[in-house]
Amino acid sequence: MATVYHDDAPSAERGTIFVSTEVPLSAIEVEHLTKHYQVHRRPAGFVAAVRSLFSRKFETVHAVEDLSFQIQPGERVGFLGPNGAGKTTTLKVLSGLLHPTAGVVRVAGHNPRKREVEFLKKITLVMGQKQQLLWDLPPVETFAMNRALYDVPRDAYQEVSKELYELLDLELLATKPTRQLSLGERMKCELAAALLHRPKLLFLDEPTIGLDVSMQASMRGFIREYNERHGATVLLTSHYMEDVAALCPRVIVIDHGRLIYDGDLKALTRKVNPDKLVTVRLAAPVAPKDAARLGQVIEHDEARLVLRVTQAELGGVVSALLATMRVADLSVEDPPLVDVMRQLFAESRSGSNGNAMPAEESLEDRA
Ligand SMILES: Nc1ncnc2c1ncn2[C@@H]1O[C@H](COP(=O)(O)OP(=O)(O)O)[C@@H](O)[C@H]1O
Ligand SMILES: [Mg+2]
Secondary structure (H helix, E strand, C coil): CCEEEECCCCHHHCCCEEEECCCCCCCEEEEEEEEEEEEECCCCCHHHHHHHHHCCCEEEEEEEEEEEEEECCCCEEEEECCCCCCHHHHHHHHHCCCCCCEEEEEECCECHHHCCHHHHHHEEEEECCCCCCCCCCCHHHHHHHHHHHCCCCHHHHHHHHHHHHHHHCCCCCCCCCHHHCCHHHHHHHHHHHHHCCCCCEEEEECCCCCCCHHHHHHHHHHHHHHHHHHCCEEEEECCCHHHHHHHCCEEEEEECCEEEEEEEHHHHHHHHCCCEEEEEEECCCCCHHHHHCCCEEEEECCCEEEEEECHHHHHHHHHHHHHHCCEEEEEEECCCHHHHHHHHHHHHHHHHHCCCCCCCCCHHHHC
8 A cells, every 4th residue: 555644854854755655654444343252151050051052042242343443653542441341352353363243454554364474573462461471481482482483583683682671671581481580570571572573563451460560660661662762553451540641642442342532631531520639738737627618528637638629619729728728738630540431431321321330330440
């Protein structure tokens, strides 16, 4: 496919139009993707199970329904939705592991279901719940195997592994047997193994699951660095909202396999939840009833007060705080993304079928 794109680099060449046969306009194009699974419901009990051998009952699981979006090269996009929303299914379709029931998918100009070698060399799929490292051998063995599988020339391999070793701090890890590594260390090696062929498209499915906060942060730093250095496109699912907030300017949100939001993460926060969190460091204690008069109290102790207030009330509340309390410090923030998402799902469900998600059921519980 011939593609036209504008150069945005040196000013002398600005406006030059390159025609490339390799780089498609969108890195990922998904049009009306639908994926259904046929599942055999096995009834409980021996007799019923035997009977079901003769008259099998199938049910259709509607994992993805009429989903459309496009992602441009170099974007970092968060792919969000409660557990069972269809995220992993979509990533598997994009990687060519599953065939769509209906709809058209193009990834880096390829039809993923053909699993062409050229396509496989451009992508990687990392699943936090699955591992490709060989358990009893050191990660370097898996790296060497992947080098051979992806046919990476030795000098390119030297360069890429040097970079990955530095960025991920692998020097001491890569030669220990995988089973001796901590989860976080293993995940770093998993990422390295998945990136040795320097893919341009990264499908990351819960890459930070189970990692502690500092390891999550270092993974995020690495993903960003890889994206910026190589202009790689990143589509990331994570139920740690901090990952998404820190990495992805854009989010695609699905629920029950259907798109419910695609766009700017900040705009989503504004659209869904205009409330603000006002955090006050108190120079002198405040009576609970005085705090409650100003807004919804989220946290309160002698030295700290956190209030949730609507955008409209914000100015008045801040003035009242400063006028009536001894304030050492004050900050105003958006509520955590997880609250924003919970409200978005509740709104979309009550809008579509009047069946709002229970308030106590957080995105974390479901993911
Ligand atoms: N191999 C499968 N066979 C049958 N149903 C499946 C299969 N994989 C996933 N599903 C179902 O499809 C829906 C979407 O699952 P999934 O894509 O894993 O969601 P997510 O990654 O957002 O949690 C769920 O209802 C899940 O139970
Ligand atoms: Mg999943």
